Amino acid sequence: MRIPFNSSHVFGEEGIFVQKVIETGEIAGNGKYTRLCHEFFQKQFKFKHCLLTNSCTASLEMAAILLDIQPGDEVIVPSYGYVSTVNAFVLRGATLVFMDSLDNSPHQDVSLLPDLITPRTKAIVVMHYGGVAVDMDFVMNFANNNDVFVVEDAAHGIDAYYKKRPLGSIGHLGVLSFHSSKNITSGHGGLLIVNEEEFIERSKVVWQKGTDKSKYDAGVQNYYQWVDIGSSFFPSELTAAYLYGQLQHLNEVTKKRLMLWNYYADKLIASGGFATPIIPEYSEHNGHIFYLSAASKNDRDKLLSVFKSVEIDVCSHYLSLSESEYVVNKSELSQAHKWQSCLFRLPLFYDLSYDQIDLVVDALYDVL
Numbered sequence: 001m002r003i004p005f006n007s008s009h010v011f012g013e014e015g016i017f018v019q020k021v022i023e024t025g026e027i028a029g030n031g032k033y034t035r036l037c038h039e040f041f042q043k044q045f046k047f048k049h050c051l052l053t054n055s056c057t058a059s060l061e062m063a064a065i066l067l068d069i070q071p072g073d074e075v076i077v078p079s080y081g082y083v084s085t086v087n088a089f090v091l092r093g094a095t096l097v098f099m100d101s102l103d104n105s106p107h108q109d110v111s112l113l114p115d116l117i118t119p120r121t122k123a124i125v126v127m128h129y130g131g132v133a134v135d136m137d138f139v140m141n142f143a144n145n146n147d148v149f150v151v152e153d154a155a156h157g158i159d160a161y162y163k164k165r166p167l168g169s170i171g172h173l174g175v176l177s178f179h180s181s182k183n184i185t186s187g188h189g190g191l192l193i194v195n196e197e198e199f200i201e202r203s204k205v206v207w208q209k210g211t212d213k214s215k216y217d218a219g220v221q222n223y224y225q226w227v228d229i230g231s232s233f234f235p236s237e238l239t240a241a242y243l244y245g246q247l248q249h250l251n252e253v254t255k256k257r258l259m260l261w262n263y264y265a266d267k268l269i270a271s272g273g274f275a276t277p278i279i280p281e282y283s284e285h286n287g288h289i290f291y292l293s294a295a296s297k298n299d300r301d302k303l304l305s306v307f308k309s310v311e312i313d314v315c316s317h318y319l320s321l322s323e324s325e326y327v328v329n330k331s332e333l334s335q336a337h338k339w340q341s342c343l344f345r346l347p348l349f350y351d352l353s354y355d356q357i358d359l360v361v362d363a364l365y366d367v368l
């Protein structure tokens, strides 16, 4: 029987809450379930202010608007990362400066920041790969000393922590994703986390198509009008209700994924052969990704094709953005290029069983 790479679990409350929304007829968005989701995040993670969005991509676009990125501004971004992270800034005219990965993990090598910053740098975007934290004390000290903003792409990072602080709550702005490939999902969906007081009021405007509708909703004004740029950033209540159903089980999801992740790690450590992912002591991760690295692209690709033939879905991951077709001045960053070539991810999802992990690991050793 085929072992898929990912499969989302449905707990039951999702459908119940969606049905309630259908019964009330208030499906447009920014209603009861959107509010309940906001309250959940504020209570669970002490986020100062957060807004549900259509996607993490949309959250990143909001972040770029709030930081007032202008043509000519430079933004330092991970090269080993996702296209949404960079598009959001390119849409505002930014020039990208790509940051390479570490040698021993796909995370950004933040010690390169002093070499990458220029007087035109406006922001640094860090990405917590697999829910494993980047060294945020280092990043925040550097950013504050140089007067630039930090955005945390915590798309992988719900319920993961840096020195006990939830990912997404440390930079000036943070984002989460609820895409179906992530730990908690509403199909599509995202969250913008606003940690910096100065962005809170404007975030509500940008979220509501550039209007001051939040004042109208609060009854302070009997009209609302166009006051800024913005877009249709909030999701429908159907999406919010589904998400709220999933959030009821967040603790269980993290716990289960960590058990499966640790089972992989123990089995692989016991049998040697592969270096398991490095988890720095400041990081408490959420079991989002279990990845390994082959010795070469050739080995990795052979491995992928053998797994394909035994119907186990093993996947490579990002292509290094600095080498992308869309980039005009392409450059090859050596570590990001290595991760692009050698990294592969093993199946990991809520309903995966230990028996299935045994099969995956056995298949891995057969390939070797």
Ligand SMILES: *Cc1c(COP(=O)(O)O)cnc(C)c1O
Binding pocket: 054, 055, 056, 057, 058, 081, 082, 084, 085, 127, 153, 155, 156, 176, 177, 178, 179, 188, 189, 190
């Ligand atoms: C999934 C992902 C995104 C985009 O999330 P969507 O919710 O699909 O828009 C952005 N950044 C990273 C690192 C991701 O993994």
